[in-house]
Amino acid sequence: MNIREWALPVYTILMQMAVGALLMLWLVRAASLRRHAPAAVDRVLRLPLAAIWITTLTAVTASHWHLSRFYLSPLAVLNWRTSWLSREIIFTVLFFALTTALLWLLWFRDGRTRLKTALGWASVAAGYGVIYSMSRIYLLPSQAFWNTPLTLAGFLLASILLGATAVPVFLVMDLKFTEVACNADVGRAGAATDAAMADIGLRQRIIRHSFGWLAAAALVAAGLAPLLSVRLIEMLSHGDVAAQTSLALLLGLYRPLLILRFVALFSGVGGFLLTAWRVRGTRMPLNLTNSVYLVCLLVLVAEITGRFLFYAVHVRTGL
Numbered sequence: 001m002n003i004r005e006w007a008l009p010v011y012t013i014l015m016q017m018a019v020g021a022l023l024m025l026w027l028v029r030a031a032s033l034r035r036h037a038p039a040a041v042d043r044v045l046r047l048p049l050a051a052i053w054i055t056t057l058t059a060v061t062a063s064h065w066h067l068s069r070f071y072l073s074p075l076a077v078l079n080w081r082t083s084w085l086s087r088e089i090i091f092t093v094l095f096f097a098l099t100t101a102l103l104w105l106l107w108f109r110d111g112r113t114r115l116k117t118a119l120g121w122a123s124v125a126a127g128y129g130v131i132y133s134m135s136r137i138y139l140l141p142s143q144a145f146w147n148t149p150l151t152l153a154g155f156l157l158a159s160i161l162l163g164a165t166a167v168p169v170f171l172v173m174d175l176k177f178t179e180v181a182c183n184a185d186v187g188r189a190g191a192a193t194d195a196a197m198a199d200i201g202l203r204q205r206i207i208r209h210s211f212g213w214l215a216a217a218a219l220v221a222a223g224l225a226p227l228l229s230v231r232l233i234e235m236l237s238h239g240d241v242a243a244q245t246s247l248a249l250l251l252g253l254y255r256p257l258l259i260l261r262f263v264a265l266f267s268g269v270g271g272f273l274l275t276a277w278r279v280r281g282t283r284m285p286l287n288l289t290n291s292v293y294l295v296c297l298l299v300l301v302a303e304i305t306g307r308f309l310f311y312a313v314h315v316r317t318g319l
Contacts, residue, residue, distance in 0.1 A: 009307040014059035019127030020163020038113040048170035088133035098123040146245035147315040164218040175203040215276035221267040242315040263303040268298030
């Protein structure tokens with residue numbers, strides 16, 4: 001695959017990560033609002049939401065590498081009545097705009113909790129509109145490997161897996177930044193302020209309360225992934241010549257990559273379960289940086305491998 005061909009896997013994976021991460025982050029927010037003041041919770045979510053915004057921007061930028069003349073991309077929305085590609089672009093722009101507005105509210109406007117809540121869920125809905133439209137683009141009769149509802153199911157599972165493992169990275173990253181700022185205050189004033197210590201404690205409690213169910217979500221999604229693969233193999237085995245060729249490639253030439261995908265996936269999710277168990281059994285602080293980064297990296301490797309197989313194994317039938 002050349003650079004233009006890699007633009008699509010990069011876009012789809014990063015966009016699915018951003019959408020899944022926003023869903024998980026907003027669930028973290030909903031759970032945290034039951035225990036803590038809205039203003040304090042929104043302060044915790046600022047950096048994680050900024051990371052999601054940057055991920056979305058990177059995905060959109062990467063998608064333009066697939067185009068010969070990227071400056072003509074706005075014209076693609078003109079066919080929104082009949083084209084799923086046009087609808088995908090519209091939902092992507094809407095998701096980015098809503099996420100930008102939400103980020104601005106969290107950073108520069110106190111209060112307005114209901115507006116932030118509604119805007120966050122609207123962003124999530126637009127994001128899953130992107131994923132649905134994205135999957136419909138690949139439902140082509142000439143592509144037996146893609147032309148199945150399992151394509152949509154696989155993209156949805158990818159968003160859950162990537163989101164559930166990316167949000168812990170964002171939360172731990174935010175905690176580390178807060179601790180560094182607190183240590184800087186100690187260096188200047190000789191002691192940490194009560195507000196700084198309260199911010200650190202709040203972040204630790206949110207991490208402790210959210211890691212368990214985030215790991216459970218990742219486990220459920222990871223458990224469904226091999227079932228989808230088995231179902232796809234069964235469907236291909238009863239398909240036409242193109243389907244049989246895709247199956248031969250998947251279980252022949254690309255079998256090592258298929259195995260690598262699931263080894264990386266379950267290693268990452270298993271590491272996340274262990275990390276969540278460690279967090280639950282302590283009062284903090286723990287050094288979680290290395291473990292959450294490794295978990296996210298392994299799941300990302302699994303999804304990159306799976307997306308490579310998605311593009312490499314398909315075989316066209318007819319024109």
